[in-house]
Amino acid sequence: MDITTANFGGRVLEIINDIASAHFVAVDLEMSGIQPNPQPGDRRKTRTLQELYTEAKQAAEKYATLQVGLICVIQDTNGKKYHVRPYNITLNPSFENSLGIDRTFFFQSRCVQFLKRHGFEFDKCLEVGVSCLSREEKNQTRDLANTPPTRMDLKIAEDDYDALTLVDHLRAKINEWIAKGVHDDSESLCISNLKDTTADSTGSSTLTTYHRALVHETVRNEYPTLKTGSENGAIFVKLKSNIEAESLDSLRVRQHSAEISKAVGFRWILEAMVGGDLSHMDIRQYAMETIRAYEPGVDNVMTYLAATRKSLDNLKNRRTVLVGHNMLFDLVYLLALLGPLPDSVEAFQATIHKLFPLIIDTKFMATAVERSPNSTNGASSLDQVMASLKSNKIPTIVLDSAFKKYRRRAYAHEAGYDSSVTAEIAILLSAELGADPGPESDAETVTDSQTEPLTESQTESPTRYRDWLPAPQVISPPAGPSRFAHETMFDVLGELGDDDETSQEEDEVPANEEQEAETASEDYVWTAIDYALSASEVSSIPALPLMPPLDDVFWSDYGNRLRVFGTVEGVLRFGGE
Missing domain, CATH: 3.30.420.10 (Ribonuclease H-like superfamily/Ribonuclease H)
Incomplete structure (x- = not known):
């Protein structure tokens, strides 16, 4: 056969x-x-x-x-x-x-x-x-799965007023939103420009690519129960579902382990x-x-x-x-x-x-x-x-x-x-x-x-x-x-x-x-x-x-x-x- x-x-x-x-x-x-x-x-x-x-x-x-x-x-x-x-x-x-x-x-x-x-x-x-997949190869690829992906943290310059202010007010905005009571992922907080996070921003209120990256990174690193998504130029902050609440790293490890088991x-x-x-x-x-x-x-x-x-x-x-x-x-x-x-x-x-x-x-x-x-x-x-x-x-x-x-x-x-x-x-x-x-x-x-x-x-x-x-x-x-x-x-x-x-x-x-x-x-x-x-x-x-x-x-x-x-x-x- x-x-x-x-x-x-x-x-x-x-x-x-x-x-x-x-x-x-x-x-x-x-x-x-x-x-x-x-x-x-x-x-x-x-x-x-x-x-x-x-x-x-x-x-x-x-x-x-x-x-x-x-x-x-x-x-x-x-x-x-x-x-x-x-x-x-x-x-x-x-x-x-x-x-x-x-x-x-x-x-x-x-x-x-x-x-x-x-x-x-x-x-x-x-x-x-x-x-x-040999025993040694399996251990090698498992070690790779247990190693979190390398993330490049964005560094904010001391004189970047807009970026520092955006992050501070973003935290305050999210904390206020959570305090009101968020029950499921149907509710969201919309961040479309700097005015959504700052009260007295001057100049252009448009979110640059750099500002958008700051929003995504801040939510990912500081709010593990929340997720971000982009649509029509705006960023939406939502509550993760029960499945999504699991650590993404743990989920990635489980998926990789399934691939390893198949490759054996x-x-x-x-x-x-x-x-x-x-x-x-x-x-x-x-x-x-x-x-x-x-x-x-x-x-x-x-x-x-x-x-x-x-x-x-x-x-x-x-x-x-x-x-x-x-x-x-x-x-x-x-x-x-x-x-x-x-x-x-x-x-x-x-x-x-x-x-x-x-x-x-x-x-x-x-x-x-x-x-x-x-x-x-x-x-x-x-x-x-x-x-x-x-x-x-x-x-x-x-x-x-x-x-x-x-x-x-x-x-x-x-x-x-x-x-x-x-x-x-x-x-x-x-x-x-x-x-x-x-x-x-x-x-x-x-x-x-x-x-x-x-x-x-x-x-x-x-x-x-x-x-x-x-x-x-x-x-x-x-x-x-x-x-x-x-x-x-x-x-x-x-x-x-x-x-x-x-x-x-x-x-x-x-x-x-x-x-x-x-x-x-x-x-x-x-x-x-x-x-x-x-x-x-x-x-x-x-x-x-x-x-x-x-x-x-x-x-x-x-x-x-x-x-x-x-x-x-x-x-x-x-x-x-």
């Missing part, structure tokens, strides 16, 4: 509720760049984890996150299946001027060309993207995932938007609010399990959306582990042990791992009926789709490893460190930080070429060709498939392995057991480790020695 500013208000609580119910959440990000200072030969240089993290930190501080894929996977242990709910969220890296925040961000040309070749719509980010946008979802502070989130307003737009049958907003607050409590007590593929850069960019990044890789590890006590990297799972007959023999890109699982007897994976976009078509290099395939790999691969790990499956044989950097024979690129799905291929008889045969964004940083310029638009879905997607009302049994696989064919396959329980010792071996090729250490660990 695509999420933009048009539907974010009505969907944000639904996403949070899904996250709270999820067995795990798979994530993938699209960025405007990944190399902070590209230099020839950088991709072939072996780094330490600290050096690589420093590069990732510099990149995240320089470039922008443009799209986030969040896949909520809900496990049905009774039905022995998984319900998948994919959200593809477009982000806007810029803000409205009223917030007083001015971001500077860059685009890396080769990354832009790569995404453009695969149909990424950059203008969509700036036109309908959801904002994401996607970070509300992140805060929910990490058990953060949601006290300033207008949950009631979002609940009303949800009910009005998508659940007209729900009459009681309080019921929906209660369910949402229960979800938030659950997330505080049971933190989100986060899944990704080759996810170091994803984690760094994700953390940057919350606030400033730490300088050391050790501080980064501690921060991530505190926010997400269990991280699952499907790349580490795929390379930790030899998986025999279907092993990829060290090849570990997303497409290669997916292809290696093609012959598995799969657990049933159900794409809920409200999520139609990925039913019959791949959208490679779209964050929502790539993270959907990552979620499927996590289910299939952990079910395979957990069901029959083999004789060398004990903790000692799980490779979580390297004394030497991994080589070309172990992976298609020793310095590839992250792998991507190839260009989408709609599978229909007769079968076309394999969709697992295309370059990644990190390959593009080495060389960018001129072919494959076709844009992948959703409205290009063949008519028969589009009609099926529109008319289907029940859940669809989905797999990214083979789109020609029908529900009846899936039901006839004996399923593997479900994923190992999240508290199983299995995850002590396979969880909280990132495979990081091209580094001296080879693995980045969280929460361990």
